[in-house]
Amino acid sequence: xxxxxxxxxxxxxxxxxxxxxxxxxxxxxxxxxxxxxxxxxxxxxxxxxxxxxxxxxxxxxxxxxxxxxxxxxxxxxxxxxxxxxxxxxxxxxxxxxxxxxxxxxxxxxxxxxxxxxxxxxxxxxxxxxxxxxxxxxxxxxxxxxxxxxxxxxxxxxxxxxxxxxxxxxxxxxxxxxxxxxxxxxxxxxxxxxxxxxxxxxxxxxxxxxxxxxxxxxxxxxxxxxxxxxxxxxxxxxxxxxxxxxxxxxxxxxxxxxxxxxxxxxxxxxxxxxxxxxxxxxxxxxxxxxxxxxxxxxxxxxxxxxxxxxxxxxxxxxxxxxxxxxxxxxxxxxxxxxxxxxxxxxxxxxxxxxxxxxxxxxxxxxxxxxxxxxxxxxxxxxxxxxxxxxxxxxxxxxxxxxxxxxxxxxxxxxxxxxxxxxxxxxxxxxxxxxxxxxxxxxxxxxxxxxxxxxxxxxxxxxxxxxxxxxxxxxxxxxxxxxxxxxxxxxxxxxxxxxxxxxxxxxxxxxxxxxxxxxxxxxxxxxxxxxxxxxxxxxxxxxxxxxxxxxxxxx
Amino acid sequence: xxxxxxxxxxxxxxxxxxxxxxxxxxxxxxxxxxxxxxxxxxxxxxxxxxxxxxxxxxxxxxxxxxxxxxxxxxxxxxxxxxxxxxxxxxxxxxxxxxxxxxxxxxxxxxxxxxxxxxxxxxxxxxxxxxxxxxxxxxxxxxxxxxxxxxxxxxxxxxxxxxxxxxxxxxxxxxxxxxxxxxxxxxxxxxxxxxxxxxxxxxxxxxxxxxxxxxxxxxxxxxxxxxxxxxxxxxxxxxxxxxxxxxxxxxxxxxxxxxxxxxxxxxxxxxxxxxxxxxxxxxxxxxxxxxxxxxxxxxxxxxxxxxxxxxxxxxxxxxxxxxxxxxxxxxxxxxxxxx
Numbered sequence: 001x002x003x004x005x006x007x008x009x010x011x012x013x014x015x016x017x018x019x020x021x022x023x024x025x026x027x028x029x030x031x032x033x034x035x036x037x038x039x040x041x042x043x044x045x046x047x048x049x050x051x052x053x054x055x056x057x058x059x060x061x062x063x064x065x066x067x068x069x070x071x072x073x074x075x076x077x078x079x080x081x082x083x084x085x086x087x088x089x090x091x092x093x094x095x096x097x098x099x100x101x102x103x104x105x106x107x108x109x110x111x112x113x114x115x116x117x118x119x120x121x122x123x124x125x126x127x128x129x130x131x132x133x134x135x136x137x138x139x140x141x142x143x144x145x146x147x148x149x150x151x152x153x154x155x156x157x158x159x160x161x162x163x164x165x166x167x168x169x170x171x172x173x174x175x176x177x178x179x180x181x182x183x184x185x186x187x188x189x190x191x192x193x194x195x196x197x198x199x200x201x202x203x204x205x206x207x208x209x210x211x212x213x214x215x216x217x218x219x220x221x222x223x224x225x226x227x228x229x230x231x232x233x234x235x236x237x238x239x240x241x242x243x244x245x246x247x248x249x250x251x252x253x254x255x256x257x258x259x260x261x262x263x264x265x266x267x268x269x270x271x272x273x274x275x276x277x278x279x280x281x282x283x284x285x286x287x288x289x290x291x292x293x294x295x296x297x298x299x300x301x302x303x304x305x306x307x308x309x310x311x312x313x314x315x316x317x318x319x320x321x322x323x324x325x326x327x328x329x330x331x332x333x334x335x336x337x338x339x340x341x342x343x344x345x346x347x348x349x350x351x352x353x354x355x356x357x358x359x360x361x362x363x364x365x366x367x368x369x370x371x372x373x374x375x376x377x378x379x380x381x382x383x384x385x386x387x388x389x390x391x392x393x394x395x396x397x398x399x400x401x402x403x404x405x406x407x408x409x410x411x412x413x414x415x416x417x418x419x420x421x422x423x424x425x426x427x428x429x430x431x432x433x434x435x436x437x438x439x440x441x442x443x444x445x446x447x448x449x450x451x452x453x454x455x456x457x458x459x460x461x462x463x464x465x466x467x468x469x470x471x472x473x474x475x476x477x478x479x480x481x482x483x484x485x486x487x488x489x490x491x492x493x494x495x496x497x498x499x500x501x502x503x504x505x506x507x508x509x510x511x512x513x514x515x516x517x518x519x520x521x522x523x524x525x526x527x528x529x530x531x532x533x534x535x536x537x538x539x540x541x542x543x544x545x546x547x548x549x550x551x552x553x
Numbered sequence: 554x555x556x557x558x559x560x561x562x563x564x565x566x567x568x569x570x571x572x573x574x575x576x577x578x579x580x581x582x583x584x585x586x587x588x589x590x591x592x593x594x595x596x597x598x599x600x601x602x603x604x605x606x607x608x609x610x611x612x613x614x615x616x617x618x619x620x621x622x623x624x625x626x627x628x629x630x631x632x633x634x635x636x637x638x639x640x641x642x643x644x645x646x647x648x649x650x651x652x653x654x655x656x657x658x659x660x661x662x663x664x665x666x667x668x669x670x671x672x673x674x675x676x677x678x679x680x681x682x683x684x685x686x687x688x689x690x691x692x693x694x695x696x697x698x699x700x701x702x703x704x705x706x707x708x709x710x711x712x713x714x715x716x717x718x719x720x721x722x723x724x725x726x727x728x729x730x731x732x733x734x735x736x737x738x739x740x741x742x743x744x745x746x747x748x749x750x751x752x753x754x755x756x757x758x759x760x761x762x763x764x765x766x767x768x769x770x771x772x773x774x775x776x777x778x779x780x781x782x783x784x785x786x787x788x789x790x791x792x793x794x795x796x797x798x799x800x801x802x803x804x805x806x807x808x809x810x811x812x813x814x815x816x817x818x819x820x821x822x823x824x825x826x827x828x829x830x831x832x833x834x835x836x837x838x839x840x841x842x843x844x845x846x847x848x849x850x851x852x853x854x855x856x857x858x859x860x861x862x863x864x865x866x867x868x869x870x871x872x873x874x875x876x877x878x879x880x881x882x883x884x885x886x887x888x889x890x891x
Binding site: 066071072075142143144148150151155156238239240244245246279280281282284285286287288309310311312315318319322323326329330333334336337338340341343344345346347348349350358361362365366369370372373375376377378379380381382384385386449450451453454455456457458459461462536537540 | 557558561562565568569572573576577579580583584587588589590593594595596597598599600601604605608609612613616617619620622623624625626627628629630631646679680681683685687688690691692693694696697698699701714716717718719720721722723724725726727729826
């Protein structure tokens with residue numbers, strides 16, 4: 001699809017970016033769009049920190065011997081990589097940036113329900129982030145992001161309490177964002193924006209917010225208990241003090257499994273929007289896609305112990321959790337089938353966002369199907385805690401979530417910045433990311449089945465693992481280039497990009513019916529919705545009626 | 554075991570491969586067939602409930618087949634045969650300490666004969682570890698404060714990797730070792746060198762040294778229950794519950810005697826937490842098990858080793874064992890002494 005550029009007007013329209021200048025106009029803003037940009041800056045920062053750790057991990061594993069860093073340093077690297085990427089990049093990524101920006105725009109609201117709480121959630125995130133940075137710079141943590149007790153409570157001398165506190169604080173940021181979205185989606189929809197007219201992006205965010213609200217407090221409590229055992233020697237998890245180490249794992253995964261859905265559901269929402277727009281079609285099976293998001297949120301809370309099949313739980317509870325894991329796989333499969341069916345008889349354009357969406361479909365499908373291996377009890381015993389698991393969850397959390405995030409950034413960048421990004425570079429970057437990703441993580445499935453355990457600093461006893469590790473490291477460098485490119489051209493486009501029209505993709509959705517970038521209160525007049533979601537038929541009609549948003553009187 | 558897991562794995566590769574092929578073929582076909590052409594508009598297709606039900610039901614049935622197969626394999630993995638040879642494993646940062654019921658002690662290395670069921674009774678002295686033998690497709694976390702169990706039967710002589718699979722600190726990746734699978738004759742030779750007597754005998758010694766025998770008497774009623782014949786039997790507790798006296802129960806009763814007190818006895822036993830090492834607990838458990846077996850007439854633990862050794866291989870396993878031996882005759886298997 002060609003993007004229609006608009007000749008810049010002599011006097012720029014007032015929008016959320018140029019309405020005020022100065023540091024304080026940003027740091028004290030309650031505008032959801034500006035807060036989204038604050039989040040964008042901060043999560044990008046953490047993404048590159050986490051990425052830098054990943055690069056060091058891959059370099060260490062290039063050779064079987066532990067030769068680049070010390071064993072303790074390596075252990076800290078993968079721990080900090082996990083903590084930074086999970087808590088400071090993936091969980092906030094789509095909800096706090098794209099969700100923050102788009103939820104009010106998509107439902108026709110002026111802002112989120114609690115604009116000041118929204119700003120507070122960014123500050124909590126930043127306080128947590130600063131604490132995490134301080135923790136990393138003054139020694140770091142070496143437990144793995146999973147904090148397994150009693151190692152974390154009584155055996156390591158690293159900064160557990162500080163890291164825990166950082167995650168605790170950042171967790172409240174996540175809870176408040178979820179709360180804000182739930183209230184906003186319930187209370188602030190424009191007239192005519194019924195639940196079944198909501199973009200599926202909103203359904204996905206609704207489901208995500210429920211998980212954030214119900215799950216995050218549990219991990220916060222768990223962190224407090226770890227701190228209590230560490231500092232006060234209360235016997236909670238360590239059997240020497242009368243505790244139970246499996247209790248920790250139950251509490252931890254009760255949040256941290258659903259947390260995977262916090263990362264992937266919004267990404268599914270983004271991909272749904274993109275596929276509809278670039279195949280010019282209403283989504284196939286709208287209600288099934290919407291309710292599968294809710295089903296994932298609900299079932300997602302019932303499968304946590306599939307992380308514990310070899311941890312010492314009984315055979316019978318393993319059976320139950322294996323069964324339920326297949327139940328949660330089903331709604332994801334339904335989504336994939338519906339996305340595929342949406343392409344049928346479409347008019348498909350291959351712009352960068354669509355390339356990312358295709359990439360998402362490929363990687364998420366592989367990630368999802370390998371999940372079937374891990375839910376099969378007999379196989380899980382062999383591949384759990386090996387590189388098979390590492391590959392699987394990177395396919396979901398990076399292949400899935402980050403592909404969706406980048407696709408969304410490209411799709412809505414004209415709306416966010418008012419500029420067009422360079423299409424050719426963007427397609428190239430999408431291709432590089434896809435190739436680099438597969439080269440990095442596909443060999444790890446094979447490594448895992450061969451038996452290479454996770455979190456191994458040194459594999460000199462098993463040099464047979466080297467070839468696949470070299471492939472993986474080579475892929476990681478390609479992937480790194482793929483991730484750097486968009487940052488460069490997005491920044492470039494902010495100054496040199498062609499100005500974007502209000503609706504460069506001719507996309508459905510209220511966010512495209514206001515200016516690019518939108519004014520501070522989103523719509524000059526409150527919109528009234530009289531059409532169904534994804535009304536691409538009307539948008540592509542040969543002689544479209546003059547598009548006007550009806551106005552509430 | 555490895556063959557069973559691999560069969561399921563290959564089945565899954567085929568099934569998921571077909572699913573992936575289906576989805577990717579459709580994606581690529583649609584993407585090419587329905588690419589944008591000037592003047593051609595998308596044709597709107599409404600959803601179809603029938604189609605939704607179809608593509609929910611078929612995957613669900615496939616999932617259930619995988620689930621059931623996985624569960625069956627898992628049950629076998631988790632059910633050690635009753636007559637398996639027992640090896641006690643104590644994990645610590647960052648080594649594996651192994652002790653055969655017959656008394657041999659090893660570090661980071663486990664010698665087993667080909668074709669025999671081996672049951673590992675494992676505990677950790679510090680943090681959580683995981684006993685992983687990739688070649689046998691088995692793994693089980695090793696926890697402090699309790700026993701976990703895993704078992705295997707090696708079918709082919711050779712040296713196999715042993716890994717710690719649960720992250721346990723600085724030298725986690727150094728907590729590796731090997732499983733040395735020997736021909737029965739070689740194994741017997743290895744066994745005969747440097748045994749310090751059966752584990753149950755050292756347990757008997759510890760039992761006497763700690764003064765356990767003052768209360769736990771078999772000749773007359775003591776202040777504690779008679780331990781002869783108790784292993785594997787149901788025990789009535791003071792709080793009305795009934796538990797089976799398995800390894801974990803014996804262990805818990807030594808380290809935390811108050812928690813599951815036997816009906817009819819006073820809470821007079823002191824805790825031995827911190828007073829006995831994990832190895833001593835294992836020896837005590839092995840001893841208590843041996844005196845139960847003696848009661849049942851299956852021979853003492855000392856004889857148990859021999860009894861198991863002399864046990865003729867199961868008829869159905871004979872061909873496999875023979876085959877393994879034949880294959881191994883060319884293999885140079887190094888016999889290492891502890």
